[in-house]
Structures are given as C-alpha cells and as structure tokens.
Amino acid sequence: MLDVEDISVFHGDAQALDRVSLTVEAGKIVAIVGANGAGKTSLIRTIAGMHRPAAGRILFEGVDIAGLPSHRVCDLGVGQVAEGRQIFPSLTVAENLDMGAMLPRARRNRTQNRQRVQAMFPKLEQRLGQAAGTLSGGEQQMLAIARCIMGEPKLIMFDEPSLGLAPTIVHDVLKTIRDLNAAGITCVLVEQNVAVSLRIAHQAYVLENGRVTLSGTGEALLADERVRQAYLGI
C-alpha cells in the first residue's frame, strides 16, 4: 500500500532522514520505533506532504506522492493523527469532528461517519457541545483520532499517540488502534514506547539517526537482543 523508497530529508543543513526505505502492507499495523530525534516525526511529516524529500520516492497505492501538498495527500486517503493532539481547542467537539470531513469526498458521508465515530467514542458523544480544549488529555487524543476517521482514510499515521497519557489511557488508545485495524484501516504507529508498540505491530522498523537500522516482525524485534538492550533496558 505504501512504499517509501530511499528518501532523504534535510531541515536546512541538518539531515533528518538518510535513504530511508520501508513498506507498509494493506491491512497491517506497522510500527516505527526509535529514540528522540531519530527522525520519526520527520518521516511521518514527509509522507503526509509537509516536508519535501530531497531524494527518493513515496508510493501510495502506486502513485508517487513525494512532494505533493498535504491536502492532496490527505485526499488520496492518508490520514494522520499528529503529535501532541492537535485539536482545535476553542471549537466544540462537534465542530472538531466536522473539520475532519472537509474534503469533498468525506463531506458527502459526513452524517453517517459522525454516527459511526460517535458510537465508537461514546465519551465524545456526551461532550459534543463542549469546547475541545476543556477535554482531558485522553479524550483529546480520542477526538484527534475520531476527527481523522471522519476523513475516511485508508491509512492512518499515528505520531506518538501515547505521549503524556496515563497508562490506562495508553491502553485505551492502543485498543482503539487495534480496533481500527480490525475494521480494515492500515496503521502506521510511531512511538517512543517501544515495548507496547512492538507488541501490537505486524511489522516494525527501528530508526536511528535518520536511518533504518533494523526491521522485522514485531515479535522478532521484541526478541532481538539489540532492541532489548537499547530500548527495553533488559
């Protein structure tokens, strides 16, 4: 579904990604793990069309999306739940949800999708008229995910969805990702929380200093000696 081929990305003079390649098969959960500054967010933002790669191709369903503006990438079906729960704080929950369906293709099914999303997140349904900024951290994360679903993506990229959340909420968020995956949405999960994300991932890549240094199934990487030492502290 998504093939990233040898992309290099620079922020000014600093190289953020160095010939990164990865493959995301349809219907899978793919985790990208690595330390702070390894280039995880740069990778997601490049795929989403917010950075232009200096070299390489990004194929989404066979179409090269490298360098396309972000709204075009979004229209093709690549959704993203950005780092730090980028909701619209002074708008209501309902307005936030509708914002997710701004693309003409998603606008048509807005009413149905609203019902579907509200059934999925009953807590949000109770707070439709409330300003999104007044929600708790976990609810805001759920809102960010729900808003993304309103855009009918085929692929969702999650950037650090567990950041700053209480452990029980992290559990809920991961369960949601699994449920979405079971419903047929392909998921790319970028996490610092290595153990948790490897456990739910079908396939995983380890990113270090802008390069892919290791890849394999989630289970294989969980068992890998280097991963255990470097990220799990075992």
Next chain:
Amino acid sequence: MSGLWFNASWRGKALCLLLLLVFALAPVIADRYLLSVLILVFYFSYLGHAWNLLMGFAGQLSLGHALYLGLGAYTAAALWTLFGIGPWLGVFVAIPVATAAGLFIGWLGWRFAIEGVYFALLTIAFAEFTRIGFDHLQITGAAGGLFLPVNGQAANEWWNLGGGPLLYYYLSLTLAAAGTLLVARLRQSPLGYRWLAVREDPQAAQAVGINVFRARMMAMLVSAGMTAVGGVFYGFYYRNLFPSQVFDIGHSIELILAPIIGGLGTVFGPIVGAIILTPLGEGLTGLMQSLGLNAPGAKAIFYGVTLMTIISLQPNGVWPWLARHLRLDRPPE
C-alpha cells in the same frame, strides 16, 4: 445564517430586530449631526466586519487595510471624475483592484512563510508605499487631493451617489446590514470552518486536508473586496481624497478598533464595538469644540485609553460578555 439565527435566543432575535427597526426609523427624529454619527457607526461596523474576517476568522493580522480602502476609493472616484463612470459601476472595478493588491500581499506573505507580526509589517509597508505613490500620482491630483464635485447635476443623483444625508444614512445602514449577513453566512459555511481551523492550528488544519494557503487567500479576497466597497462609500461620502489621510496607518488602525473592542472572531463584535466607540469619539470631538479646545490628538488618545480599559476588563471583547449576560445566545446543549 440560518444556523446563527436559530442559535440565537428569543431575546437575541428580538434585540436584533429592534435595533434594525430603530435604525431604520431613526431619521424621523434624528437631526443632521446624529445622522452623521450613525453613518460613521455603520461605516466602521462594515469595515470592522471586513477586517475581522481576515483577523478574527482566518487569524491573519493586517495593519494595512487602509490600502484596500484607499484603492477602492481612488479607483471609483477617478473613474467618476475622469471618465464620468458612476460609482455603481465603478465599484465593480474598485473591488478587483483592491483584491488584486490583497492577493499579491497574501501570496507574498503566505507562500514564503512570512507570518504573524512579520505579515503585519508587510501589510503596513504596502499601505505606506502606496500612499507615497499616490502622493506623486498626478492623474489623481497627487498630494493635493482628488475632489468629487457636488455642484450641478451630481448634487441630487442617487445613481451617482450624490445627495443629502439620508442617502448616505440608508446606504451605510444597508452596507452594515449586508456585511453582517455575509459574515454570518460565511461563518457557518465550509469556508468559514476552514478559516477557524487555520486560525486555531495551521498544522492541524493541514493534517485534516485543508489547503491552508488557499483558505487564507480566500479570506484576503473577501476581506479586501469588502473593504474596497467601504472605500467607494468613503470617497463619495467625503467627496475629497488625500493620500495622506486615506492610506494613513492611522486610518488602518482606526478601522480595527471596533472589532477588537467588540470581540475578535465574532459576528456581532464589530457592530457592538462601533456602537460603543464611534459616538464616544465623536462626542469627545464635539465637546472639545464647544469648549474651544484645539487638541488634534485627543481622539486618538481617547481611543487608546478606551481600548486598554476594555481589553483589560474583557480580553475577548464586549460582545461575548454582553451575549452571556443578556442571554442572547442559546446555551450550548
């Protein structure tokens, strides 16, 4: 609009209709002076709406709206004095001229990521050097000013925007009302929602597939176009145009005070702001005159003090506070 209207409580609806009725019938009892003050109230409400679209809705600060106002005023006035083309036609030239300028500034700023304060500086710069340009443009009278004669035929021809105070009164009232309707409609439209998303968080807006650049350009387009119409009114109401007045940064600042005081990003803020500010300012000028005092900066100082007082008491402006206390909005469900 329909959404906004249905969201208003019956008090809100009643107040809205009452105000409209009072304003429509005001000329029956109001004298010439009061009418001239009300004309200014409507004029600043309307311009406040235009500026508020860009700042309050799309989140982009312009401190150079006098540019679009001036371009609109000069275009229509020049067409009239030079070619005899009346303002009702001239306005359709004035709008594209002003929006072209606005879109160029917007393109320059947003394409090259000049945002926030730097964008505001850019808008000031363009207004300033247009002022200097018009100071030397002979065809429009340069610094000596452009005058729209009221003698002869033009004196009483409504179709050439010549006439007594009543004409300007109802014209400005119509402008303000139409501006309010337009803004209310846009606020509820998909475009309005895009503007809010872009204002709240441009990155998150991008993430949900909104073309941020385009949304901002659309806000500029509507805002500059509306301001140009206000400029045409200005030109034919005052009947004289001086670059040093029309394009002055003071003029840009004056037209943003009402929406800031009334409430940024609200539909009724600019109206409430203008209703509060303009009569007070005019009253002060009148008072100074009757006391025989001559202090040209007094109004500016007074506006400054009023702005600081209201913003320190109600940082979100008067309208949100008013709406809450008079229960004009229906409480959220």
